[in-house]
Amino acid sequence: MLNQNALQKQLKEGFSTIFINAFECCLLNSFPNNSEIGAEYAKNFANTFNNLVSDDLATLISTAIDAYIKNAAITGIITTAGSAAAQTAKIHSELNPSLNGKFPNTLGIS
Numbered sequence: 001m002l003n004q005n006a007l008q009k010q011l012k013e014g015f016s017t018i019f020i021n022a023f024e025c026c027l028l029n030s031f032p033n034n035s036e037i038g039a040e041y042a043k044n045f046a047n048t049f050n051n052l053v054s055d056d057l058a059t060l061i062s063t064a065i066d067a068y069i070k071n072a073a074i075t076g077i078i079t080t081a082g083s084a085a086a087q088t089a090k091i092h093s094e095l096n097p098s099l100n101g102k103f104p105n106t107l108g109i110s
Contacts, residue, residue, distance in 0.1 A: 004066045011058035019050045 027042035028034070 002066055002069050004062050007065060008058045008062035011061055012054050015054040015057055016050050019054060020046045022046075023049050 023046035024042045027045055028039065031038045031042075
């Protein structure tokens with residue numbers, strides 16, 4: 001089962017790593033000379049961008065993934081050993097698992 005909060009945290013951590021390094025490097029490469037002031041400016045800009053974007057982007061993507069997974073539809077027929085008529089169940093994509101198929105031999109699908 002998807003843990004949206006854990007996914008959101010992982011996404012935010014990944015974005016933070018990428019954004020901070022990328023923006024700091026881009027700004028430093030755009031300056032004509034290297035200096036401590038330029039390095040500090042680049043670091044501040046990268047951190048500010050990260051603080052403004054990473055959390056919201058992680059929330060947006062984790063919410064979209066969560067909705068996508070919750071709306072997944074699994075359908076099919078399962079047959080176990082023995083008489084096919086006695087041990088066949090349809091799998092429906094129902095929100096209520098009790099509406100999904102159940103084998104006559106009491107094996108449940110949920």
